[in-house]
Amino acid sequence: xxxVTQLDSHVSVSEGTPVLLxxxxxxxxxxxxxxxxQHPNKGLQLLLKYTSAATLVKGINxxxxxxxxxxxxxxxxxxxxxxxxxxxxxxxxxxxGDSSYKLIFGSGTRLLVRP
Amino acid sequence: xxxxxxxxxxxxLKIGQSMTLQCTQDMNHNYMYWYRQDPGMGLKLIYxxxxxxxxxxxxxxxxxxxxxxxxxxxPLRLELAAPSQTSVYFCASSREGGTQYFGPGTxxxxx
Numbered sequence: 001x002x003x004v005t006q007l008d009s010h011v012s013v014s015e016g017t018p019v020l021l022x023x024x025x026x027x028x029x030x031x032x033x034x035x036x037x038q039h040p041n042k043g044l045q046l047l048l049k050y051t052s053a054a055t056l057v058k059g060i061n062x063x064x065x066x067x068x069x070x071x072x073x074x075x076x077x078x079x080x081x082x083x084x085x086x087x088x089x090x091x092x093x094x095x096x097g098d099s100s101y102k103l104i105f106g107s108g109t110r111l112l113v114r115p
Numbered sequence: 116x117x118x119x120x121x122x123x124x125x126x127x128l129k130i131g132q133s134m135t136l137q138c139t140q141d142m143n144h145n146y147m148y149w150y151r152q153d154p155g156m157g158l159k160l161i162y163x164x165x166x167x168x169x170x171x172x173x174x175x176x177x178x179x180x181x182x183x184x185x186x187x188x189x190p191l192r193l194e195l196a197a198p199s200q201t202s203v204y205f206c207a208s209s210r211e212g213g214t215q216y217f218g219p220g221t222x223x224x225x226x
Contacts, residue, residue, distance in 0.1 A: 043217040090157055101146060101212055102173060105157030
C-alpha cells in the first residue's frame with residue numbers, strides 16, 4: 001500500500017528565507033511523487049512531479065524537491081520565500097503501474113510567510 | 116479553455132435531501148476523479164472513471180453514486196445527505212498517466 005506522511009502541519013518562515021516542507025512516503029512499488037499547492041479557496045495546482053527520472057525535480061515558482069530512496073523522502077524546498085507562497089501544500093503519491101493513476105494525499109502543510 | 120469546471124460553488128443541504136454535483140472538462144481527458152477534502156485533511160478519492168461508461172470506487176464511496184455517459188461530464192450524486200458528507204468536493208481529470216487537473220471545488224454543508 002502507498003501512503004505519505006507530511007511531518008509538519010504548519011511551517012512559518014520570514015519572507016526571503018528558505019522554505020523546507022518535509023514528506024516521507026511508503027510504497028511497495030516504484031512510486032510517482034508529486035507536490036500540489038492549494039491557495040485559499042482555490043483548487044489544487046501541480047508544483048512538480050517525480051516519475052523515476054532525475055532525482056532532483058524542479059517545479060514552478062522556484063520550488064524543487066529531491067527524491068531520496070534510501071530515506072523514503074521527497075522534501076520540498078525553495079531558496080527564498082515570497083508572500084505569495086503562503087498556501088497549503090500537499091505531498092502526493094501514485095503507484096507506478098496502477099491503471100487508475102489515483103492519487104493518495106498527505107494531510108497537508110500550511111505555509112505561513114511573515115513579512 | 117475552461118479546464119475543469121464544477122457547479123455549484125456552494126450548497127447547503129438538509130439531512131436526507133439529495134443533490135448532484137456537476138463536473139465538466141473540456142480537455143478531452145479520458146480519466147476523471149472525484150475527491151473530498153475534510154477540514155485539515157488531504158483529499159480522499161470517492162470514485163473515478165477511466166472513460167465513458169466505466170466507473171469504479173475509490174477509498175470512500177459510501178453514500179455516493181456516479182455516472183459517465185460522456186467524456187466531458189462526470190456528475191457525483193448524493194442520495195440521502197448526512198452531516199458526515201459536509202466537505203469540499205473536488206473533481207479532476209487527466210490523460211492516461213498524465214497530470215491531474217483540478218476544478219475549483221464545491222463546498223457542501225449538510226445540516
